Amino acid sequence: MQNSTLNRRQFLKIAAAGSVVAALPFGTIQAETSKQNVHIVIMGCGLAGLAAAHRLRRQLPNAQITIIDGKREHHYQPGFTLLATGVWHNAQKVKADNAKLIPHGVKWLPESVQEIQPDNQMIITHSGKVHYDYLIVATGLRLGYEKIDGFEITALGQKGLGSVYYSPEAATATWQAMDIFRQKGGRALMTLAPTDMKCAGAPLKMTFMLADRIRQAGTANNSQIDFFAAKAAIFSVKPVADKVLELWQTLAVPPQVHYHHELAAVDMDKQMAYFRLPETGGETAEQYDFLHIVPPMFAPDVIFNNNELANENG
Numbered sequence: 593m594q595n596s597t598l599n600r601r602q603f604l605k606i607a608a609a610g611s612v613v614a615a616l617p618f619g620t621i622q623a624e625t626s627k628q629n630v631h632i633v634i635m636g637c638g639l640a641g642l643a644a645a646h647r648l649r650r651q652l653p654n655a656q657i658t659i660i661d662g663k664r665e666h667h668y669q670p671g672f673t674l675l676a677t678g679v680w681h682n683a684q685k686v687k688a689d690n691a692k693l694i695p696h697g698v699k700w701l702p703e704s705v706q707e708i709q710p711d712n713q714m715i716i717t718h719s720g721k722v723h724y725d726y727l728i729v730a731t732g733l734r735l736g737y738e739k740i741d742g743f744e745i746t747a748l749g750q751k752g753l754g755s756v757y758y759s760p761e762a763a764t765a766t767w768q769a770m771d772i773f774r775q776k777g778g779r780a781l782m783t784l785a786p787t788d789m790k791c792a793g794a795p796l797k798m799t800f801m802l803a804d805r806i807r808q809a810g811t812a813n814n815s816q817i818d819f820f821a822a823k824a825a826i827f828s829v830k831p832v833a834d835k836v837l838e839l840w841q842t843l844a845v846p847p848q849v850h851y852h853h854e855l856a857a858v859d860m861d862k863q864m865a866y867f868r869l870p871e872t873g874g875e876t877a878e879q880y881d882f883l884h885i886v887p888p889m890f891a892p893d894v895i896f897n898n899n900e901l902a903n904e905n906g
């Protein structure tokens with residue numbers, strides 16, 4: 593579809609991220625779509641896809657809107673942090689049914705998109721092709737746990753292994769490991785991925801909460817927390833990073849921060865973590881009693897492998 597004020601490629605570019613829903617140029621699109629029965633396809637039924645669907649449904653009564661996502665269960669991911677630190681104990685609290693969250697009048701195709709063909713304004717699913725006039729890409733991030741050698745997601749909760757990101761069950765298992773750790777104390781390693789992350793604040797929250805759980809258990813004197821950041825900062829917004837570092841110094845167990853350490857591998861039996869040091873080309877091995885893993889994160893393959901949509905880093 594040609595649009596004098598906003599062409600399809602511009603729209604695709606603008607709309608290709610969850611965090612920009614509020615910034616979508618709905619006024620311009622509304623002017624176009626109020627005249628015509630255009631088809632808007634939203635890829636992804638997470639918070640971003642749902643927010644876009646609700647807003648577009650209200651503002652564009654003539655548009656045909658379709659959400660495509662094979663995932664049926666909705667997860668309230670900020671709640672994972674509460675499960676993983678023992679504030680919430682019921683994983684059902686973070687679960688909902690996508691079918692109930694999709695607004696009336698929006699069609700849901702419960703499938704995964706295999707390919708986007710921007711030139712044909714077409715997306716391909718396993719059951720066929722869907723034409724769109726406008727496409728909103730809201731597919732979130734893929735968690736790259738496979739990049740950490742020796743780690744298996746099924747081991748979360750055992751032998752001091754935690755990771756808040758993967759699922760409600762993984763968050764619950766993380767609390768099991770943290771709870772066991774804090775009873776005795778020991779050495780906790782907290783990590784940050786070298787890539788962009790969803791909720792880069794979550795590893796910081798986990799660190800605050802871990803220190804507090806240790807304090808509550810009375811094991812602060814036996815405990816040490818080391819925070820390994822893959823880059824030169826613990827958070828990309830400097831005033832936030834500075835404030836967090838200041839607050840960490842007031843905790844019962846102030847974390848020791850190490851920069852330029854990328855988690856590369858674990859030996860789950862020996863409870864050893866191996867870090868790459870990109871600055872020097874070296875590596876280091878660190879023993880742990882509790883390890884919080886933040887995996888590298890990437891665009892889902894359907895974006896990552898599309899040269900028109902992604903750069904070499906996906």
Ligand SMILES: Cc1cc2nc3c(=O)[nH]c(=O)nc-3n(C[C@H](O)[C@H](O)[C@H](O)COP(=O)(O)OP(=O)(O)OC[C@H]3O[C@@H](n4cnc5c(N)ncnc54)[C@H](O)[C@@H]3O)c2cc1C
Nearest residue numbers: 610636638639640661663669670672704705731732791892
């Ligand atoms: C532990 C944790 C704590 C957080 N805390 C906060 C917080 O305190 N405050 C805050 O603002 N944010 C927080 N966040 C971040 C927030 O939850 C996420 O930014 C938000 O959920 C991302 O929504 P999204 O829709 O972009 O992606 P997602 O929720 O990941 O949804 C993407 C959807 O796209 C679908 N999809 C992927 N590939 C395809 C495909 N090929 N075809 C069709 N569908 C596809 C997936 O199935 C998925 O349903 C937290 C996140 C985590 C993990």
